[in-house]
Amino acid sequence: MTDYLIEAKNLSKKFPGVLANDNVSLTLEKGEILALLGENGAGKSTLVKMIYGLYGSDGGELFIKGQKVEFHSPAEAIAKGIGMVHQHFQLVPVMTVAENIVLGAEKTKGIKFDLVAAEKEVTELSIKYGLEVDAKARIEDLPVGMQQRVEILKMLYRKADILIMDEPTAVLTPQETDELLKVMQGFAEKGVGVIFITHKLREVLAIADRVVVLRNGKVVGTTRPKDTDQEGLATMMVGRSVVLDVKKDLANPKNNVLQVKNLNVRDDRRLPAVKDLTLEVRAGEIVGIAGVEGNGQRELVQAITGLRKIDSGTVVINNEDVTKLSPHKIHELGVAHVPEDREKDGLVAAYSIADNSVLNRFDEKEFSKAGVRQIGAIRALATKLVEKFDVRTPSIDTSAGSLSGGNKQKLVIARELIWGPKLLIAAQPTRGVDVGSIEFIHNQIVAARDAGSAVLLVSAELDEVLGLADRVAVMYAGRIVAILNQKDAERNKVGRLMAGGDVN
Amino acid sequence: MTLTETKMDNKIGFFVRNQSIVVPIAAIFVAFVLGGILIFLQGVNPLVAYRAIFSEAWFDSDGLLRTFQKTTPLVLAGLAVTVGLRVGLFNIGAQGQLISAALASALAGIYITNLPPILHVIVALFCGVIVGALWAGIAGVLKAYRGVHEVISTIMLNSIAIGILDYLVSNPFQEPDQSLQRTKKIAETAVLPNIGVIPFGFILAIIICLLVSWMLNKTTAGFRFNTVGKNKFAATYAGINMKLMVVTGMLLSGGLAGLGGAIETLGITYRFEPAFNAGLGFDGITIALLARANPLATIPAAILVGTLRAGGASLQFETGIEPEIVDVLLAITLLLVSAPILAKYLFKGKAQKSANVTSGWGN
Ligand SMILES: Nc1ncnc2c1ncn2[C@@H]1O[C@H](COP(=O)(O)OP(=O)(O)OP(=O)(O)O)[C@@H](O)[C@H]1O
Ligand SMILES: [Mg+2]
Numbered sequence: 001m002t003d004y005l006i007e008a009k010n011l012s013k014k015f016p017g018v019l020a021n022d023n024v025s026l027t028l029e030k031g032e033i034l035a036l037l038g039e040n041g042a043g044k045s046t047l048v049k050m051i052y053g054l055y056g057s058d059g060g061e062l063f064i065k066g067q068k069v070e071f072h073s074p075a076e077a078i079a080k081g082i083g084m085v086h087q088h089f090q091l092v093p094v095m096t097v098a099e100n101i102v103l104g105a106e107k108t109k110g111i112k113f114d115l116v117a118a119e120k121e122v123t124e125l126s127i128k129y130g131l132e133v134d135a136k137a138r139i140e141d142l143p144v145g146m147q148q149r150v151e152i153l154k155m156l157y158r159k160a161d162i163l164i165m166d167e168p169t170a171v172l173t174p175q176e177t178d179e180l181l182k183v184m185q186g187f188a189e190k191g192v193g194v195i196f197i198t199h200k201l202r203e204v205l206a207i208a209d210r211v212v213v214l215r216n217g218k219v220v221g222t223t224r225p226k227d228t229d230q231e232g233l234a235t236m237m238v239g240r241s242v243v244l245d246v247k248k249d250l251a252n253p254k255n256n257v258l259q260v261k262n263l264n265v266r267d268d269r270r271l272p273a274v275k276d277l278t279l280e281v282r283a284g285e286i287v288g289i290a291g292v293e294g295n296g297q298r299e300l301v302q303a304i305t306g307l308r309k310i311d312s313g314t315v316v317i318n319n320e321d322v323t324k325l326s327p328h329k330i331h332e333l334g335v336a337h338v339p340e341d342r343e344k345d346g347l348v349a350a351y352s353i354a355d356n357s358v359l360n361r362f363d364e365k366e367f368s369k370a371g372v373r374q375i376g377a378i379r380a381l382a383t384k385l386v387e388k389f390d391v392r393t394p395s396i397d398t399s400a401g402s403l404s405g406g407n408k409q410k411l412v413i414a415r416e417l418i419w420g421p422k423l424l425i426a427a428q429p430t431r432g433v434d435v436g437s438i439e440f441i442h443n444q445i446v447a448a449r450d451a452g453s454a455v456l457l458v459s460a461e462l463d464e465v466l467g468l469a470d471r472v473a474v475m476y477a478g479r480i481v482a483i484l485n486q487k488d489a490e491r492n493k494v495g496r497l498m499a500g501g502d503v504n
Numbered sequence: 505m506t507l508t509e510t511k512m513d514n515k516i517g518f519f520v521r522n523q524s525i526v527v528p529i530a531a532i533f534v535a536f537v538l539g540g541i542l543i544f545l546q547g548v549n550p551l552v553a554y555r556a557i558f559s560e561a562w563f564d565s566d567g568l569l570r571t572f573q574k575t576t577p578l579v580l581a582g583l584a585v586t587v588g589l590r591v592g593l594f595n596i597g598a599q600g601q602l603i604s605a606a607l608a609s610a611l612a613g614i615y616i617t618n619l620p621p622i623l624h625v626i627v628a629l630f631c632g633v634i635v636g637a638l639w640a641g642i643a644g645v646l647k648a649y650r651g652v653h654e655v656i657s658t659i660m661l662n663s664i665a666i667g668i669l670d671y672l673v674s675n676p677f678q679e680p681d682q683s684l685q686r687t688k689k690i691a692e693t694a695v696l697p698n699i700g701v702i703p704f705g706f707i708l709a710i711i712i713c714l715l716v717s718w719m720l721n722k723t724t725a726g727f728r729f730n731t732v733g734k735n736k737f738a739a740t741y742a743g744i745n746m747k748l749m750v751v752t753g754m755l756l757s758g759g760l761a762g763l764g765g766a767i768e769t770l771g772i773t774y775r776f777e778p779a780f781n782a783g784l785g786f787d788g789i790t791i792a793l794l795a796r797a798n799p800l801a802t803i804p805a806a807i808l809v810g811t812l813r814a815g816g817a818s819l820q821f822e823t824g825i826e827p828e829i830v831d832v833l834l835a836i837t838l839l840l841v842s843a844p845i846l847a848k849y850l851f852k853g854k855a856q857k858s859a860n861v862t863s864g865w866g867n
Contacts, residue, residue: 307740307741326743326745327740327741327742327743328743328744328745329743331743337741339741344735344737344738345737345738345740345741346738346741347735347738348731348734348735348738349734349735350734350735351730351731351734355727359731359738359741359742360741360742360743362724362727362728362742363724368724371723371724371725372722372723372724373722373723373724373726373727375722
């Protein structure tokens with residue numbers, strides 16, 4: 001027994017109306033990478049939060065390195081060598097990498113904080129684990145992938161030998177993901193145990209030593225990558241076979257719905273982010289924007305939906321110039337928007353699912369009569385969304401903040417798709433969503449297209465763009481560098497264009 | 505985990521889930537205990553002192569009327585701050601809005617002379633509401649279009665209001681042949697009557713509370729307000745005009761504070777005299793925080809504060825304790841309810857064991 005880093009025995013966790021973990025038992029050995037897999041709402045995050053001391057358990061026992069523990073706070077878990085990397089980083093943006101890493105565990109020289117020693121230590125640590133990062137750089141100047149490294153280094157600095165990573169790759173570029181996977185393998189070689197949660201089966205197969213699958217809060221199986229494949233894992237998770245490729249007929253594009261002409265937009269730092277961009281999307285077609293995140297996609301979407309000021313150029317939707325219109329007016333023209341940051345923009349965490357299901361439609365005739373909210377109609381809509389899109393929740397009165405990550409995403413998608421928009425703008429529509437639900441969401445997007453919607457898809461998942469889009473627009477450094485038909489959009493070619501190379 | 509531990513966790517879970525009731529009540533309790541110690545140190549039995557307050561405030565018909573009179577503007581001041589909080593605005597300026605309105609309605613009550621009774625009251629109330637709203641509206645416009653933080657601007661507007669009003673009542677509008685800084689009495693036609701021990705203004709305040717509660721919880725306008733207050737990014741995404749909401753939120757908040765000032769003038773003091781309404785707006789902040797920004801809860805919170813204010817006077821008479829002890833009680837209460845961080849810290853370890861105080865981390 002003392003061989004295990006973690007041994008959980010029959011852990012259970014109840015939330016109002018849900019048994020999020022039901023007698024879950026699990027072990028983690030030294031140097032092992034354990035992948036936790038399961039549908040949205042299966043209980044993965046809950047399980048690791050219990051191990052990390054964020055939640056108490058409602059039953060069961062937890063042993064860390066052979067010792068029975070009962071954590072009341074993450075501080076106690078950290079003291080036992082457990083580190084967790086959250087999706088929302090907990091870093092001080094104006095401080096340097098080294099300062100952030102040693103914060104709270106500073107070494108001092110007399111009464112003075114010894115920055116030089118800290119930087120040296122951090123650099124040594126980063127070389128040892130292959131997590132190169134500039135110790136003197138300020139956090140706010142670093143890309144997401146680097147910030148994540150700092151989070152990991154923070155844990156290592158505190159001598160963590162158990163690392164928990166909850167969907168660390170969801171926000172990374174493919175390249176950053178590959179690097180992270182290598183780093184994790186490096187940890188394992190040094191004897192660190194890693195619990196790794198992801199919805200990307202490829203990643204699981206690439207680095208996991210063992211896979212534990214959860215469904216409805218219960219462990220439904222354990223396997224090893226060499227004994228299975230993507231289909232096998234998907235079937236274990238969902239309980240049925242999943243079609244991983246998108247099935248759709250040839251597009252039948254009609255009139256122009258979205259016309260963007262010579263668009264120039266700045267980012268938050270007032271630097272040009274979208275440069276002289278021209279793009280058209282027609283009714284009945286899906287145009288996918290492929291590109292490494294941070295090449296102006298976000299600003300483009302915000303400009304079209306009225307959330308960001310346009311420097312110059314025009315946006316026309318259904319023959320109406322919307323360049324200067326408010327988000328409200330643009331929405332009224334039949335534009336649905338799945339924002340990339342569901343937590344920040346797409347939902348009000350404190351509101352119920354019912355209120356969130358009309359977040360941007362609350363003043364439509366159906367939901368508001370003479371200024372009074374029509375609770376009956378709102379609840380009926382929420383019930384429909386939850387049923388049709390399989391949002392896993394005890395009830396529509398549950399707060400959106402307590403939904404699992406993937407279920408939040410499903411709720412937003414459902415809200416935007418249900419009313420048959422003329423133009424659907426979907427940014428990262430399946431981020432954090434399980435394979436079964438990805439299949440469903442893809443089918444729904446195709447169905448919207450077939451029903452005559454124009455769809456603009458923005459995704460960091462190249463496979464998603466290539467599978468779903470009828471036309472692929474490659475975006476690099478604020479410009480569309482190529483527009484390809486689906487049959488010509490060959491993976492390597494698009495990849496080269498995304499990196500700023502040319503077609504040949 | 506043993507059975508008893510689970511039981512205990514459930515009990516703590518109950519407190520955590522009902523924080524919005526438990527925290528204010530605990531705060532009041534702690535304040536009374538600490539205040540009791542202070543009273544005891546002055547050689548008076550705290551129970552006797554508290555009994556003096558409450559028997560004066562509740563069990564004496566003059567006292568009861570005074571309690572309701574004190575409570576009436578407090579309900580509206582608390583409601584004003586509450587509405588602001590719902591839109592994510594901290595209106596520290598209820599005091600300035602309330603006193604400007606009090607003067608405005610006094611002037612309307614004095615100098616408009618040709619109106620029949622009911623209409624005169626309505627017009628005078630209306631003048632107060634408008635002036636209160638506009639005074640707060642300045643802070644709203646500054647915030648929406650210039651990014652000036654409302655806490656700063658409303659505090660400054662408080663000082664400006666006090667200065668202007670002092671000038672007005674010591675010069676143009678001072679009661680003739682009077683050394684006190686105050687206006688004349690308002691006309692009979694502008695008086696808001698009492699119904700037994702209940703001032704008519706109190707009933708009005710309760711009705712307004714119900715209306716505001718209904719507005720916030722059941723109407724589209726309320727949904728807009730709440731959304732802005734809870735997540736301004738999502739509000740922008742949802743097509744809500746943030747600037748407009750900031751301005752209307754301030755107008756509404758100031759209008760409510762103004763109504764409080766107007767009722768005070770027309771139903772209680774019958775004239776404007778700066779000394780009369782000192783501190784009402786600030787008590788409104790205590791009340792709103794005690795009520796946790798719930799409009800209906802401002803009623804009991806205001807009654808509590810009104811009781812202490814009304815009963816405080818008899819404290820000195822009966823026990824020799826300075827009525828300022830009431831300020832101490834309210835200050836301790838305010839400190840405790842406005843420090844949710846502290847409360848969270850105290851609850852922390854156990855809280856996370858049993859309840860959903862932390863929402864998901866995004867995955
Ligand atoms: N703080 C909370 N309060 C109430 N219910 C919660 C809370 N956190 C999670 N739940 C519920 O517990 C269940 C499991 O959620 P959890 O976040 O563990 O899922 P998950 O497996 O991480 O899903 P995902 O893949 O979508 O991230 C869900 O039904 C969720 O609604
Ligand atoms: Mg999760």
